[in-house]
Amino acid sequence: MNFSITEENYIKAIYHLQQVDENVTTNELAAELNTKAASVTDMLKKLKAKKLVNYEKYQGFRLSTEGKKIALGVIRKHRLWEFFLVEKLQFGWDEVHEVAEELEHITSKKLIEKLDAFLEYPKFDPHGDPIPDSHGRMAAQKQINLLDLPVNEPAEIVSVGSQSTELLELLKHKNLGIGTTIEVKKRFAFDHSMEVKMKGQSAFIISQQLAQALFVRTI
Amino acid sequence: MNFSITEENYIKAIYHLQQVDENVTTNELAAELNTKAASVTDMLKKLKAKKLVNYEKYQGFRLSTEGKKIALGVIRKHRLWEFFLVEKLQFGWDEVHEVAEELEHITSKKLIEKLDAFLEYPKFDPHGDPIPDSHGRMAAQKQINLLDLPVNEPAEIVSVGSQSTELLELLKHKNLGIGTTIEVKKRFAFDHSMEVKMKGQSAFIISQQLAQALFVRTI
DNA sequence: GGTAATTTTTAGATTTGTCTAAATCTTATT
DNA sequence: AATAAGATTTAGACAAATCTAAAAATTACC
Numbered sequence: 001m002n003f004s005i006t007e008e009n010y011i012k013a014i015y016h017l018q019q020v021d022e023n024v025t026t027n028e029l030a031a032e033l034n035t036k037a038a039s040v041t042d043m044l045k046k047l048k049a050k051k052l053v054n055y056e057k058y059q060g061f062r063l064s065t066e067g068k069k070i071a072l073g074v075i076r077k078h079r080l081w082e083f084f085l086v087e088k089l090q091f092g093w094d095e096v097h098e099v100a101e102e103l104e105h106i107t108s109k110k111l112i113e114k115l116d117a118f119l120e121y122p123k124f125d126p127h128g129d130p131i132p133d134s135h136g137r138m139a140a141q142k143q144i145n146l147l148d149l150p151v152n153e154p155a156e157i158v159s160v161g162s163q164s165t166e167l168l169e170l171l172k173h174k175n176l177g178i179g180t181t182i183e184v185k186k187r188f189a190f191d192h193s194m195e196v197k198m199k200g201q202s203a204f205i206i207s208q209q210l211a212q213a214l215f216v217r218t219i
Numbered sequence: 220m221n222f223s224i225t226e227e228n229y230i231k232a233i234y235h236l237q238q239v240d241e242n243v244t245t246n247e248l249a250a251e252l253n254t255k256a257a258s259v260t261d262m263l264k265k266l267k268a269k270k271l272v273n274y275e276k277y278q279g280f281r282l283s284t285e286g287k288k289i290a291l292g293v294i295r296k297h298r299l300w301e302f303f304l305v306e307k308l309q310f311g312w313d314e315v316h317e318v319a320e321e322l323e324h325i326t327s328k329k330l331i332e333k334l335d336a337f338l339e340y341p342k343f344d345p346h347g348d349p350i351p352d353s354h355g356r357m358a359a360q361k362q363i364n365l366l367d368l369p370v371n372e373p374a375e376i377v378s379v380g381s382q383s384t385e386l387l388e389l390l391k392h393k394n395l396g397i398g399t400t401i402e403v404k405k406r407f408a409f410d411h412s413m414e415v416k417m418k419g420q421s422a423f424i425i426s427q428q429l430a431q432a433l434f435v436r437t438i
Numbered sequence: 439g440g441t442a443a444t445t446t447t448t449a450g451a452t453t454t455g456t457c458t459a460a461a462t463c464t465t466a467t468t
Numbered sequence: 469a470a471t472a473a474g475a476t477t478t479a480g481a482c483a484a485a486t487c488t489a490a491a492a493a494t495t496a497c498c
Contacts, residue, residue, distance in 0.1 A: 006455065026476055039456055041477055046454095058463055058476060089333040099327045108318045114308040225485065245446055258486055260447055265484090277446060277493055 001050070005105045008074050009033065010043050011052060014063055015071035023060040072136035077112055078104040079125035079132075084115060086126040093126035093177065094168035128159035128178040128215070146184070146214040147192070154183045155216035167213055174204070182216065220269070224324045227293050228252065229262050230271060233282055234290035242279040291355035296331055297323040298344035298351075303334060305345040312345035312396065313387035347378035347397040347434070365403070365433040366411070373402045374435035386432055393423070401435065 003011070013032045017024045026044070030037045044061060047053045052067035063071060081103040085091040091099075106112075113134065116122075123139050124130055130138040143158050157180045160167065171177060175198075185203050186195040192208035222230070232251045236243045245263070249256045267274045271286035282290060300322040304310040310318075325331075332353065335341075342358050343349055349357040362377050376399045379386065390396060394417075404422050405414040411427035 004454080027474095035455095036457065037476060038458080038478085042455075085330070085333075089330070089337050091329075091333065095329075099325070099330050102325045102327070106318070106321045108321070110310075110314075111304070111308070111318050114304075114310065118308050223484080246444095254485095255487065256446060257448080257488080261485075 002107065003050075003070065006043070007047065007050075007052075008070070008105055010040075010047065011063065011067055011071045012074045012078075014053065014061070015068065015075070018062055022062060024062060025060050069136055072132045072138075074104050076132040076134070076136075077106070079129060080112060080115055080119065080122070082125045082127070083119055083122045083131070087119065087122075092172075094165075094172055096126065097163040124158075126178060127163070128157070143215040143217050146182075146194075146196075146211040146216050147208070149184050149216055149218070151184050151187065153218050154181055155218045156181050157214055158217045159215040161213035161215065167210075170210065174206070176214070181219070221326065222269075222289065225262070226266065226269075226271075227289070227324055229259075229266065230282065230286055230290045231293045231297075233272065233280070234287065234294070237281055241281055243281060244279045288355055291351045291357075293323050295351040295353070295355070296325070298348060299331060299334055299338065299341070301344045301346070302338055302341045302350070306338065306341075311391075313384075313391055315345065316382040343377075345397060346382065347376070360434070360436075362434040362436050365401070365413075365415075365430040365435050366427070368403050368435055368437070370403050370405065372437050373400055374437045375400050376433055377436045378434040380432035380434065386429075389429065393425070395433070400438070 010029070010033065013029060014024055017028055017032060026037045026040045030040045033040070044053060044055050047067070048055045048061075052064055052070060053061045054064055055061035078100045081100045082093075082096045085096040085099060086093050116134070121133075122131055128143075130140070132138040146155075146157075149155050157176065157178055159178070160171065176182070181199055183197050184194055185197050188194065192211070193205055194211055195203050195205055197203040229248070229252065232248060233243055236247055236251060245256045245259045249259045252259070263272060263274050263280060266272045266286070267280075271283055271289060272280045273283055274280035297319045300319040301312075301315045304315040304318060305312050335353070340352075341350055347360070347362075349360055351357040360377060365374075365376075368374050376395060376397055378397070379390065395401070400418055402416050403413055404416050407413065411430070412424055413427075413430055414422050414424055416422040
């Protein structure tokens with residue numbers, strides 16, 4: 001079956017919200033999609049009729065098995081295109097999100113399989129997120145939040161918590177990115193800020209908000 | 220300004236019809252787009268309001284200068300993507316049209332410039348049609364119809380007159396394609412069929428309809 | 439030049455996705 | 469357990485793009 005771009009965007013958004021909390025609410029989804037609760041209710045009826053969500057009035061909702069499959073398909077396309085944009089077209093990793101939001105809705109199955117082969121079956125996208133394979137399977141990222149990284153343990157940044165331009169701009173400014181090696185030197189309980197250090201550079205302070213958006217793997 | 224996918228498809232279709240006859244009619248366009256004359260009239264009012272067509276009720280219409288610019292932009296994207304699909308993703312040249320119909324509507328300007336660079340600024344797409352540059356300029360194809368090719372003059376196929384799957388299937392069957400060298404051996408006035416020959420193969424017959432769909436350049 | 443045939447446009451309806459405002463349900467509080 | 473606050477749904481409207489059927493304009497023809 002085929003789905004509209006809007007339907008795909010709803011499904012993808014529900015998938016992302018489910019990562020945090022299995023049961024998704026109307027207001028949460030409206031906020032995620034910059035739309036109104038009433039519009040969400042309308043769309044949920046459609047998605048329920050298509051058996052993509054399990055939804056009971058006033059009770060919240062979650063994706064059905066079929067819905068998850070659709071979500072993973074869209075995410076696969078999104079992340080493969082991001083990889084293509086960065087690795088082949090020399091885009092910066094902080095400027096590919098919007099373009100991939102459009103490319104992910106191209107329908108050809110053959111296209112995405114051939115693109116995957118052309119890119120030599122990458123496992124992670126430029127933001128460090130795993131790319132689902134054609135069956136929806138993806139590598140588990142055993143990553144922890146920078147807030148939870150013990151002091152003096154070098155770790156590699158593997159993923160960022162959001163794709164907002166504001167965050168990406170800040171990361172660029174501080175020269176932080178996927179693959180950067182970083183170490184926590186000191187924590188300040190008052191505001192949860194922390195002093196961190198990159199190899200060969202002097203230490204600097206990052207805020208709680210920023211630390212929370214960064215995921216690392218110890219090395 | 221930004222245009223909807225539907226608007227872009229109308230503009231592109233008008234552009235193509237104008238190649239044959241400068242003044243385009245409502246019915247022609249409806250046939251080209253597989254829609255109804257009433258829908259065309261509605262859209263023409265919109266395009267006129269946006270100053271993309273010169274249109275007077277009942278009088279037919281043509282693209283404005285601005286409209287032509289939009290059309291060339293869409294055609295540029297379409298042909299660049301076709302080139303990408305064939306050269307990089309190993310698609311057959313007869314299976315790229317539908318996919319490119321979707322890709323041509325991706326809006327990022329930066330994407331298309333980077334794609335152009337990645338492909339090393341190709342001048343012709345896999346069907347032999349010239350690719351407009353970022354200013355809308357394209358190489359003129361001094362090509363003639365196979366129907367008009369003199370007997371015993373070897374020529375190279377540079378373009379096909381339509382992208383219909385029926386035509387492409389026939390070409391594949393006969394092993395004809397862009398770049399094929401061909402020579403007319405004999406013409407039959409009765410049905411305008413002709414005997415042609417490819418280097419190292421025995422001659423065979425092609426119909427008027429097929430010959431009409433092939434454009435060649437003598438060598 | 440008047441009528442017939444054809445083309446084009448208008449009028450009114452439909453579908454998809456959205457909105458605001460009002461109604462209804464759930465949850466939190468006392 | 470009653471009420472207030474908050475979340476969710478319904479009702480009714482709107483814009484984009486489409487359709488069918490009917491009206492209007494153009495063109496073709498005798």
